[in-house]
Amino acid sequence: MRVEIKFGGYGGQGIILMGNITARAAVLYDNKNAIFTPSYGPEARGGAASSNVVISDDEIDYPYVTHPDILVVMSQGAYEKFAPLLKDGGKLIVDEDLVKLKNGEGDVAKVAATRIAEEMGKRIVANIVMLGFFTGVTKILSYEAIKKAVLAAVPERFRELNEEALERGYKKGIEWQKE
Amino acid sequence: MKMEVKFYSGNVAAAEGAIAAGCRFFAGYPITPSSEIAEYMSRRLPQVGGIFVQMEDELASMAAILGASWGGLKTMTATSGPGFSLMQENIGLGAMTETPCVVVNVQRAGPSTGMPTLVGQGDVMQSRWGSHGDYELIALSPSSPQECFDLTIRAFNLAEEYRVPTMLLMDESTAHMYEKVVVPPADKIKVVERKRPRVAPEKYLPFKPARNMVPPMACAGEGYRVHVTGLTHDERGYPQTTDPEVQEKLVRRLCDKIRKNERKMRDMEILHMDDAELALISFGISARSSKAAVNRARKKGYKVALIRLKTIWPFPEEYFEKIADDIKNFLVVEINYGQLKYEVERNVGKGRVHHLPKFGGAVHTPEEIYAKIKEVYNGN
Known part of the structure; x- marks a missing residue:
C-alpha cells in the first residue's frame, strides 16, 4: 500500500533530514520501497521547509506527495500551508507548542517535541524527538529501522543524545496510541 | 560479494555508476541541478585513483574530457542546459574525432538560464544535433536513481564500443529524488573497454574502421602514431579538406555506425x-x-x-x-x-x-x- 508523508517546518529545524531518515529507514532497514523528495532551492534555505516521502511495498510510479496520508508539522506556517492538503481521514502530527490548531482537524496527535528537546539541553534534536513520536504513532516503520537510520545519519559523538531523543519521542507515541 | 542496497539520489547514483563503469577522469563546472555530481566525484574519484578537475567553464570541461579520453581514460562531465549549450562545439569535435566520453545533462527548465532549480525536458533535440554538421550521437534517459546508476554504466559501454560522445539525459526531478538503488558486485557488472589496435604501429591506420564501422583506438603514449583533428580526415587521420569523397566516406560512417547499430542500442x-x-x-x-x-x-x-x-x-x-x-x-x-x-x-x-x-x-x-x-x- 502507498503511504504519502509530508514533513513541514521552518529552515534550520532539520525538516529535510527527517524525510531523508524516514525514507532511508524504510529502504535500508525495513526492506520497503521509498522515495524522498526534498524541497530544493531558495525555500530550503530559511523560511518554510518541507520534505516528502512515499513508502510502499510495491513499485512506486509517481514519486510526489500530493495529498499526504500523514502530515508532520513543526511550525504554524507549515501547518497553515499544508493542512488543507491532508487526505480525508489522514493523520496530522504537530508540535503542540509551535502549532495552534484551528477547528475541524480529525485525527491529531500532539507532542511537545521542542520542549522535550530543550529539557534534554539540546533544542537541535527536536526533529529526532518528533521522528520517534511519528514512528510510535504511525507504526509504518519499525523502531529498530528508524533507530539505525538516525544513528547512521549523525556524527558519532552525538549518537547517544539522538538515541535518547528518539526514544523519548517514541515512548510518547506509544502512550498516545494507548489513549 | 553480493548485491548491496543503497539509498541514493539520482545524481549520486549517476556518479557511482560512472565509477563502476571505470570512469577515472571528471572535468566539470558546477551548475544547478547537476552540481552534486561534481561535488561527489571530487570526493570519490581520488579514492579510486582517478582525477577530478574543476574547470574554468564548460567549453574547457568538454575539451578536457576529450583530451583525457585520448590519454586512455574513461571520462565524464556533468552539466545542465546553459552549460550543455556551451559544450556543443566540443561535443561536435568529439563526434568528429570519435572520442569515447559521457556527458551528463541534468535538464532544467529553459531556454537560456530559465528556472535553475526546476525540472525541464527541453534538451531532447539539442542532445541529438546541438552541434553543427552531420553526425549521430547516443542519448539515454533514466527514470529513477536505479536507472541513473545502470544507464550511466551503459552510456560508458556504448561510448567505448562505438567511440562516440554519449549523452545521459537526466532531469532535475530524477536527479534530486532519493530511492533504492541495488548495486551488484563489481564482477557482475558488464564493463566494455574500447578496442585497441592489433596491428604493428607502422601498419596502424587510426581511422580505418573494423567490421562494425568503428576504428580500433590507440591512445597517446602507447607507441602508435595518432593524429587527431576536427578537420575532415582520411584513414591516416590527416586532414583532407578539399576532397568531397573523403568527406562523404567519413560522415557516412560517423552516422551509419550509430544508425545501423540502432537495434543494439535499443532500450x-x-x-x-x-x-x-x-x-x-x-x-x-x-x-x-x-x-x-x-x-x-x-x-x-x-x-x-x-x-x-x-x-x-x-x-x-x-x-x-x-x-x-x-x-x-x-x-x-x-x-x-x-x-x-x-x-x-x-x-x-x-x-x-x-x-x-x-x-x-x-x-x-x-x-x-x-x-x-x-x-x-x-x-x-
Whole structure:
C-alpha cells in the first residue's frame, strides 16, 4: 500500500533530514520501497521547509506527495500551508507548542517535541524527538529501522543524545496510541 | 560479494555508476541541478585513483574530457542546459574525432538560464544535433536513481564500443529524488573497454574502421602514431579538406555506425502493448507519471499501453514502423512544447499523434495524463 508523508517546518529545524531518515529507514532497514523528495532551492534555505516521502511495498510510479496520508508539522506556517492538503481521514502530527490548531482537524496527535528537546539541553534534536513520536504513532516503520537510520545519519559523538531523543519521542507515541 | 542496497539520489547514483563503469577522469563546472555530481566525484574519484578537475567553464570541461579520453581514460562531465549549450562545439569535435566520453545533462527548465532549480525536458533535440554538421550521437534517459546508476554504466559501454560522445539525459526531478538503488558486485557488472589496435604501429591506420564501422583506438603514449583533428580526415587521420569523397566516406560512417547499430542500442520498457489502441510515449520523470496514469486507465478498461524510451537517440524507428499499424492513436508526454513528438510523428504518420506538453518547472500529475487519455480515447 502507498503511504504519502509530508514533513513541514521552518529552515534550520532539520525538516529535510527527517524525510531523508524516514525514507532511508524504510529502504535500508525495513526492506520497503521509498522515495524522498526534498524541497530544493531558495525555500530550503530559511523560511518554510518541507520534505516528502512515499513508502510502499510495491513499485512506486509517481514519486510526489500530493495529498499526504500523514502530515508532520513543526511550525504554524507549515501547518497553515499544508493542512488543507491532508487526505480525508489522514493523520496530522504537530508540535503542540509551535502549532495552534484551528477547528475541524480529525485525527491529531500532539507532542511537545521542542520542549522535550530543550529539557534534554539540546533544542537541535527536536526533529529526532518528533521522528520517534511519528514512528510510535504511525507504526509504518519499525523502531529498530528508524533507530539505525538516525544513528547512521549523525556524527558519532552525538549518537547517544539522538538515541535518547528518539526514544523519548517514541515512548510518547506509544502512550498516545494507548489513549 | 553480493548485491548491496543503497539509498541514493539520482545524481549520486549517476556518479557511482560512472565509477563502476571505470570512469577515472571528471572535468566539470558546477551548475544547478547537476552540481552534486561534481561535488561527489571530487570526493570519490581520488579514492579510486582517478582525477577530478574543476574547470574554468564548460567549453574547457568538454575539451578536457576529450583530451583525457585520448590519454586512455574513461571520462565524464556533468552539466545542465546553459552549460550543455556551451559544450556543443566540443561535443561536435568529439563526434568528429570519435572520442569515447559521457556527458551528463541534468535538464532544467529553459531556454537560456530559465528556472535553475526546476525540472525541464527541453534538451531532447539539442542532445541529438546541438552541434553543427552531420553526425549521430547516443542519448539515454533514466527514470529513477536505479536507472541513473545502470544507464550511466551503459552510456560508458556504448561510448567505448562505438567511440562516440554519449549523452545521459537526466532531469532535475530524477536527479534530486532519493530511492533504492541495488548495486551488484563489481564482477557482475558488464564493463566494455574500447578496442585497441592489433596491428604493428607502422601498419596502424587510426581511422580505418573494423567490421562494425568503428576504428580500433590507440591512445597517446602507447607507441602508435595518432593524429587527431576536427578537420575532415582520411584513414591516416590527416586532414583532407578539399576532397568531397573523403568527406562523404567519413560522415557516412560517423552516422551509419550509430544508425545501423540502432537495434543494439535499443532500450525501452513496454507495458500492456498486446491489445492496446492508444500508446503513450514518454521518458525520464514524465514516464513515471505516465505509468501511474496508464495503470489507472487500464483498471477502468481503457486499452492503453506505455512505451518508455530509455534510449532516445538513436530513435527506435524500426520499432515504431512495426507497431504503427497496430495502434490507433499515440500520445507523447514530455516536459517541453513538442520535441520527441516530432520524431514519433515522423515514424508513424501525423494526425494520430497527440501531445501533452508541460512547459517546465513542474511534472505532469497522473490525473492530468489520465484526463488526456480519456479525451484522446473517446475521440474528443
